[in-house]
Amino acid sequence: MRLFLNEMDAFRMEAYDSSSTYKERIKVYHDKMISPRELTLGDVVLLHNSRLSPFPGKLKSKWTGPYMINKIYDSGTVELLAPDTTLFQSNGHRVKKYYSMDKVMEEEVELEEPPME
Incomplete structure (x- = not known):
């Protein structure tokens, strides 16, 4: 019986080591x-709106904004400026950069004509 308990302890330690790795x-x-x-x-x-209902609908966005960053704190908190000039603070993990389509459309790329052979 004692041998069986020692084998069980060894098996438990091996499982613990493999799970930690x-x-x-x-x-x-x-x-x-x-x-x-x-x-x-x-x-x-x-800004990610986490206060939406669990089933907001397929096409309803969970992101609100755009807001402008007014101040960044060392703790990761950001102070945001809303379009109506109100200031509020939010966790930096709840924000993501906004890339507007206006900037994408402004960039024009000139293409060269392919050589005719």
């Missing part, structure tokens, strides 16, 4: 896939 590998993979957010003053951002 698995967690370490998954953490490394997860950290590698995270892209850093580089927010600067004056950036235009969208």
Whole structure:
């Protein structure tokens, strides 16, 4: 019976070691896939609205805005300026950069004619 208990302890320790190595590998993979957010003053951002109902509808956006970043704190909090000039603070993880279609449409690329043979 004592031999059986020792085998069970060894099996438990082996399972614990393999699970900890698995967690370490998954953490490394997860950290590698995270892209850093580089927010600067004056950036235009969208704010994630987490107060929507659980089933807001297929086409209803969870993002509100655009807002302008007025101040960035060391803790990750950002102070946002709304279009009606009200200031409020939000967690920096709840915002993402806003890329308007106006900027995309302004950039013109000139194409060259292909050579005729």
